[in-house]
Amino acid sequence: MSDAINELRAEVPLPQEGFEVVYQRPHSLNDTQFTYCPGCQHGQVHLCIAEAIDELEIKDRMIGMAPVGCSVFAYWFFDFDFISCPHGRAPAVATGIKRADPEAIVLSYQGDGDLASIGAAEIVHAANRGEQITVVFINNAIYGMTGGQMAPTSLEGMVTSTSPRGRDVSIAGKPIHVVEMLSTLSGVAYAERTTAHDPKGLIKTKKAIKKAFEYQMEGLGFTIVEVLCGCAINTRRTPKDSAAWVGEEMNKVFQVGVFKDIKEEG
Amino acid sequence: MSQMTAEAMKDDLAWLPKGRQLMKGNHAVCAGAIRAGCTAYFGYPITPQNEAIEYMSGALLDVPNGIFLQGESEVASINMVMGAAAAGRRVMTSSSSPGISLKQEGISYIAMMELPMLVMNVVRCGPGLGNIAPHQGDYFQAVKGGGHGDYRLITLAPASVHEMAEHAHLGFELACKWRNPAMILTDGVIGQMMEPVDLDAIPVVDWKKPDWAMGVNRTGRKPNLVTSIWLDPEDMAQKHLEIIDKYERLKAAEVRFEEYMCDDAEVLCVAYGSVSRAVMGTVRKLREEGMKIGLLRPITLWPYPYATLRELAKKVKSVVTYEMSWGQMIEDVALATRLNPVPLHFVPRHGGLTFNPNDVETPLRAIYANPQNSDTLWEIS
Numbered sequence: 027m028s029d030a031i032n033e034l035r036a037e038v039p040l041p042q043e044g045f046e047v048v049y050q051r052p053h054s055l056n057d058t059q060f061t062y063c064p065g066c067q068h069g070q071v072h073l074c075i076a077e078a079i080d081e082l083e084i085k086d087r088m089i090g091m092a093p094v095g096c097s098v099f100a101y102w103f104f105d106f107d108f109i110s111c112p113h114g115r116a117p118a119v120a121t122g123i124k125r126a127d128p129e130a131i132v133l134s135y136q137g138d139g140d141l142a143s144i145g146a147a148e149i150v151h152a153a154n155r156g157e158q159i160t161v162v163f164i165n166n167a168i169y170g171m172t173g174g175q176m177a178p179t180s181l182e183g184m185v186t187s188t189s190p191r192g193r194d195v196s197i198a199g200k201p202i203h204v205v206e207m208l209s210t211l212s213g214v215a216y217a218e219r220t221t222a223h224d225p226k227g228l229i230k231t232k233k234a235i236k237k238a239f240e241y242q243m244e245g246l247g248f249t250i251v252e253v254l255c256g257c258a259i260n261t262r263r264t265p266k267d268s269a270a271w272v273g274e275e276m277n278k279v280f281q282v283g284v285f286k287d288i289k290e291e292g
Numbered sequence: 293m294s295q296m297t298a299e300a301m302k303d304d305l306a307w308l309p310k311g312r313q314l315m316k317g318n319h320a321v322c323a324g325a326i327r328a329g330c331t332a333y334f335g336y337p338i339t340p341q342n343e344a345i346e347y348m349s350g351a352l353l354d355v356p357n358g359i360f361l362q363g364e365s366e367v368a369s370i371n372m373v374m375g376a377a378a379a380g381r382r383v384m385t386s387s388s389s390p391g392i393s394l395k396q397e398g399i400s401y402i403a404m405m406e407l408p409m410l411v412m413n414v415v416r417c418g419p420g421l422g423n424i425a426p427h428q429g430d431y432f433q434a435v436k437g438g439g440h441g442d443y444r445l446i447t448l449a450p451a452s453v454h455e456m457a458e459h460a461h462l463g464f465e466l467a468c469k470w471r472n473p474a475m476i477l478t479d480g481v482i483g484q485m486m487e488p489v490d491l492d493a494i495p496v497v498d499w500k501k502p503d504w505a506m507g508v509n510r511t512g513r514k515p516n517l518v519t520s521i522w523l524d525p526e527d528m529a530q531k532h533l534e535i536i537d538k539y540e541r542l543k544a545a546e547v548r549f550e551e552y553m554c555d556d557a558e559v560l561c562v563a564y565g566s567v568s569r570a571v572m573g574t575v576r577k578l579r580e581e582g583m584k585i586g587l588l589r590p591i592t593l594w595p596y597p598y599a600t601l602r603e604l605a606k607k608v609k610s611v612v613t614y615e616m617s618w619g620q621m622i623e624d625v626a627l628a629t630r631l632n633p634v635p636l637h638f639v640p641r642h643g644g645l646t647f648n649p650n651d652v653e654t655p656l657r658a659i660y661a662n663p664q665n666s667d668t669l670w671e672i673s
Contacts, residue, residue: 087508089379092519101517107506109378110519112401115371118363122375122383125359126332129508130379148371151364 052076054085056105065258065265067222068097068164074228075133075162076104078236084243087131089123091116095137096170114145117152120159131242132159139169142178142202149208156213156247160238163204166255167276174260178202181279186260201279205252209286215247217286221254223272227282234284246288254280307354309491317456317482318343318386320489321412324457325384326351327491328464329499330410332359332383334372336391339424340480341414344386359383366391370398370411377407378518380505382464382497386412389430390421392438399473400439404520406535408467410460412476414483417644425644426479426566431620434477435594442532444539446474446546447593449564453487461494468502470542477593479616481566481646548591549600553579557586559660560604562625563614564590570647571614574656577649583660593621601628610663612637614652616645619670626672635663638670 054076060069079085088106094113101108111119116134124132141149141163169175176186179201183192209217218234221227238249254276258268309323333348352358363369369385376383392413417427434447446466448459463474506516522528563571568589575587590597613622622638639655658665
C-alpha cells in the first residue's frame with residue numbers, strides 16, 4: 027500500500043519553484059492508507075495524535091500501545107515503536123514500559139470494550155498510581171471489530187447484536203462514564219472528553235491530546251482523553267447520520283468537557 | 293571515622309547480593325536474579341511465594357534503575373512484565389498455581405512476541421484454591437504450553453535453595469539467548485526451605501538493552517514493533533515455522549539433567565525438584581545395601597531429557613516415577629521409553645502430602661524384587 031502511494035508520488039512530482047509546503051501528512055504517520063471503515067473516526071483521531079506529536083517534536087520518544095479492537099493495527103499507520111497488547115491490558119503494559127524507560131512518551135490507544143469492560147481494573151489502577159502515560163480512549167458505544175455487540179458505553183435502549191431489544195438497564199446497567207470516574211482519582215492529572223464527529227470537535231480533540239502529552243512530559247501524572255466517535259457500519263447508519271448521532275444522542279449521555287486539570291486546581 | 297573515610301569505604305555494589313548466606317529458596321531465586329541483571333519485578337501476593345515479592349520490594353529499590361511494583365492482579369503483573377521486557381529489561385515475576393493460571397494469557401502473548409522474561413511458579417496443590425502445600429500438579433501447564441496456542445516455555449526444576457539462585461541466572465541466560473519466556477517450576481518445599489547459598493558462584497550480568505527492544509533513542513532506525521498478531525495465515529504459518537525451528541534448536545542444545553548412580557542400575561528412578569531429594573536419599577541408602585538403583589533427575593523439564601532417559605531405560609529392568617501429582621511427568625517417561633518397552637511404575641503423593649523416606653523406599657524395594665510389581669505398575673489408560 028505504501029509502495030503504491032510512493033509510485034503515485036513519483037509519477038506526479040511536486041512543484042518546486044515558488045511553492046512551499048503548507049500542509050502535509052504528519053511525520054508521525056507513515057505512508058500507509060488508513061484501513062478503517064467509512065464513517066469511523068479512528069483515522070481522524072490518529073491524525074490528531076500524530077499532529078500533536080509532531081508539534082511537540084517527541085516522535086523519537088514515542089512508544090505506542092495498540093489495543094485489541096478495530097485499532098489493533100494502529101501500528102500500521104504510526105511511525106514509531108509500538109507493542110500490540112492483550113485485550114484490555116494496555117495500561118499495565120504501558121506501566122511496564124514507562125517504568126523501564128522513563129524518557130519514553132507512552133501512548134495507550136484503547137476502545138470502549140478494551141478499556142471500560144475487560145480492562146477496567148488495569149485502567150483504574152494505572153490512573154490511581156498516576157502512571158506517566160497518556161490514554162486516548164475511543165468511545166463509540168459499541169464493539170466494532172467483533173461486529174456490533176453491546177459495549178459498556180452503549181446507550182440506554184441502544185440496539186446492538188447482543189441487545190437486540192435495546193440495552194435494558196435492568197439487565198446490563200447504564201453506560202459507564204469513564205473520565206468522570208477516573209477524575210476522582212488523585213493520580214490523574216488531566217481528564218477530558220471531546221468529540222470527533224465534527225471539525226470543531228476534532229480541533230478540541232487535538233488540543234486535548236497535545237495537552238495530555240505535555241502533562242506527561244512534565245511528569246504531572248496520568249492523562250486521558252476520551253473521544254466520542256461513531257461506528258457507522260455497526261450502528262447501521264450512513265457516515266453522515268452516524269456523525270449526527272454522535273453529536274446529538276451520544277453527547278446527551280456523555281458530556282464533553284474537562285473533568286480534571288491538575289493545573290487549573292493549582 | 294571521618295566523612296571522607298566513610299565515603300571511601302562505601303561499597304558501590306552494596307546492592308549486589310553476595311557471599312555465603314543461609315536463605316529461603318524464595319529469597320535465593322531473587323538474589324540470583326539480581327546478580328543475573330534483573331532490574332524489574334512485577335507481582336501479586338500469593339502463598340507460598342510471598343517471600344519473593346517481599347524480597348524484591350526492598351532489594352530492587354537499591355539496584356540502579358531498579359523497578360518494583362505490586363500489580364493490582366496477576367493479570368496486570370504479567371502484562372507489566374511484558375512491557376518491561378519489550379523495553380529491554382531483564383524482568384521477572386513470581387506466583388503460585390492459581391496466580392500462574394491468571395498469568396497464562398500474558399505468557400502466551402510473551403511467547404509469541406518472543407520476549408525474554410523469567411516467571412517462577414511455586415506450585416501449590418490444586419485444582420481451584422486447593423491448599424498451600426507443595427505439589428507438582430502444574431507440570432503439564434508448564435511444559436506443554438499452559439496458555440492458548442502452540443508454544444513452549446523453557447522450564448527449570450531446581451532441587452535445592454542454591455539451585456534456585458543458579459536457575460534464576462540460567463533462566464535469564466536461556467530466555468535471552470532464545471528470546472523465549474522461561475519458568476522456574478518449584479514448590480513450597482524448595483521455596484520455603486532454608487539452605488546455604490553461595491551467591492558469589494552466581495555470575496554477575498550487566499544487562500544491556502538489546503537492539504530489538506522498544507524505546508527512546510531510535511533516531512536513524514525504523515520503528516521496532518512487538519506483536520503477536522499475524523492476520524494472514526500465510527504470514528502466521530511462516531512465523532510458526534520460525535518459532536518451531538527455534539524450539540527444535542533449543543531442544544537439541546539445552547537439555548539438562550543429573551544422573552545419580554545410574555551406570556549399573558537395575559531400577560531407574562525418575563523424579564524432579566523437591567521429590568528428587570527424597571528419592572536420592574533413598575537411592576543412596578539402598579545402594580549401601582548393595583541394591584543397584586539409580587536416579588535420573590531432569591533439570592530442564594522442557595526441553596525434556598527424552599534421549600538420555602531412552603538410553604538409560606534400555607539397561608534397566610524397570611523404571612519408577614515419583615511425582616506429587618496424579619501422574620503428569622510419567623507421560624513423558626512413557627514417551628521416552630515407547631520404543632523399548634520396560635515396566636513403568638508410578639508412585640504418587642496426593643493432596644499436598646510430601647514424600648517421607650518410607651513412601652519412597654517401600655515401593656522401591658517391592659519393584660526391585662519384582663519388576664512387574666502390580667501395586668505400582670502403570671500403563672497409559
